[in-house]
Amino acid sequence: MDLKSNHTAPVLADPAPISKSRLVASSLFPYSSPAPVFSPNLLLTVPRKKTGILDDVRASSWLDAMKSSSPRQTSTRDYNHEIVSTDTDVAYRTWMVKYPSALSSFEQITNFAKGKRIALFLDYDGTLSPIVDNPDFAFMSIDMRAAVAKVAKYFPTAIISGRSRDKVYGFVGLTDLYYAGSHGMDIMGPVRESSDDPPNCIRSTDKQGKGVKLFQPASEFLPMIDEVFNSLVNSTKEIKGAKVENNKFCVSVHYRNVDEKNWKTVAQCVHDVIRNYPRLRLSHGRKVLEVRPVINWDKGKALTFLLESLGLSNHDDVLPIYVGDDRTDEDAFKVLREGNLGYGILVSSAPKESNAFFSLRDPQEVMEFLKSLVNWKKTSVL
Numbered sequence: 357m358d359l360k361s362n363h364t365a366p367v368l369a370d371p372a373p374i375s376k377s378r379l380v381a382s383s384l385f386p387y388s389s390p391a392p393v394f395s396p397n398l399l400l401t402v403p404r405k406k407t408g409i410l411d412d413v414r415a416s417s418w419l420d421a422m423k424s425s426s427p428r429q430t431s432t433r434d435y436n437h438e439i440v441s442t443d444t445d446v447a448y449r450t451w452m453v454k455y456p457s458a459l460s461s462f463e464q465i466t467n468f469a470k471g472k473r474i475a476l477f478l479d480y481d482g483t484l485s486p487i488v489d490n491p492d493f494a495f496m497s498i499d500m501r502a503a504v505a506k507v508a509k510y511f512p513t514a515i516i517s518g519r520s521r522d523k524v525y526g527f528v529g530l531t532d533l534y535y536a537g538s539h540g541m542d543i544m545g546p547v548r549e550s551s552d553d554p555p556n557c558i559r560s561t562d563k564q565g566k567g568v569k570l571f572q573p574a575s576e577f578l579p580m581i582d583e584v585f586n587s588l589v590n591s592t593k594e595i596k597g598a599k600v601e602n603n604k605f606c607v608s609v610h611y612r613n614v615d616e617k618n619w620k621t622v623a624q625c626v627h628d629v630i631r632n633y634p635r636l637r638l639s640h641g642r643k644v645l646e647v648r649p650v651i652n653w654d655k656g657k658a659l660t661f662l663l664e665s666l667g668l669s670n671h672d673d674v675l676p677i678y679v680g681d682d683r684t685d686e687d688a689f690k691v692l693r694e695g696n697l698g699y700g701i702l703v704s705s706a707p708k709e710s711n712a713f714f715s716l717r718d719p720q721e722v723m724e725f726l727k728s729l730v731n732w733k734k735t736s737v738l
């Protein structure tokens with residue numbers, strides 16, 4: 357199949373604006389899980405006109421998205437290291453009325469979880485590890501690793517990351533978890549004999565020799581992604597601070613360390629490369645442009661796939677909890693919210709519209725939440 361064609365331009369697909377309407381509180385509780393649907397035809401066809409240059413309108417919308425792609429500090433510290441209340445603090449507290457802290461709402465969460473099996477889904481960057489300038493150094497702390505290891509002893513736990521699966525496994529380094537890399541396009545999950553495998557799913561073994569299911573719905577894009585990665589490395593090499601990361605089924609172009617006056621040049625380089633690949637699209641992360649295949653697959657679909665693989669879909673006594681900080685995590689929050697399946701928890705130190713139910717400020721609070729889950733499980737009489 358020729359995935360490269362000159363008739364269409366790349367799809368500039370950011371997530372659709374999130375609906376401002378919130379479900380009423382009571383809909384936190386009734387659960388009915390629809391059966392997951394895995395379409396054999398995952399390819400999306402979104403034809404667009406080809407444009408020669410990154411035109412001004414598109415350039416400014418790319419730039420706006422680039423500028424708003426990382427939260428600002430919500431508070432400052434005075435010379436005594438006291439937190440000084442600022443307008444942004446007030447805005448954050450107001451926002452938290454809509455997205456309450458998962459720590460202060462812990463009792464509400466665990467009350468609802470009584471008699472249920474919690475399944476935990478965790479994003480990596482910005483959730484388990486703090487955001488740092490160099491993506492190669494986004495290590496999680498020893499304490500965080502211990503907290504994740506403990507929580508995984510009590511609850512089925514999966515990491516769903518935009519990184520390549522190998523890379524995120526390298527950072528986390530725990531064997532008792534399931535891993536989905538490339539925004540869910542590379543899943544290594546458990547084998548369940550009773551279920552039918554979708555196309556593109558193969559049986560394999562993990563590093564410990566355990567039988568696993570490997571699902572790579574974008575496998576045919578591999579040569580294209582490699583080609584685009586090389587082109588992007590080449591075209592951005594003169595831009596000081598730009599960094600291109602190969603995430604196997606997608607490519608990240610980082611501009612966190614690029615002078616803001618050169619962000620437009622980064623956008624132009626990315627545009628110039630991917631305009632020749634109508635089967636690739638662009639999305640925005642935290643100071644990163646992400647190039648990925650146009651397929652009907654995202655972190656939300658990965659979450660559904662993993663629940664199915666774990667034998668946890670269509671059960672009223674299952675409570676999935678997904679913790680993430682990025683726009684790509686919204687797809688998973690949406691699956692949980694719209695299906696009334698479970699709780700999305702947004703990690704953010706700044707107010708933003710989300711499909712999550714709860715919030716946590718930063719990875720430190722994520723760690724406290726994980727520890728609280730373990731303590732609750734240890735002490736609860738179910």
Ligand SMILES: O=P(O)(O)OC[C@H]1O[C@H](O[C@H]2O[C@H](CO)[C@@H](O)[C@H](O)[C@H]2O)[C@H](O)[C@@H](O)[C@@H]1O
Nearest residue numbers: 480481487488489491494517518608612642644
């Ligand atoms: O889905 P995630 O696990 O959150 O991965 C999303 C992207 O995370 C990484 O980039 C982000 O974190 C870096 C390290 O803190 C930071 O330098 C960068 O600015 C952030 O965008 C990762 O490098 C990307 O490849 C992932 O797609």
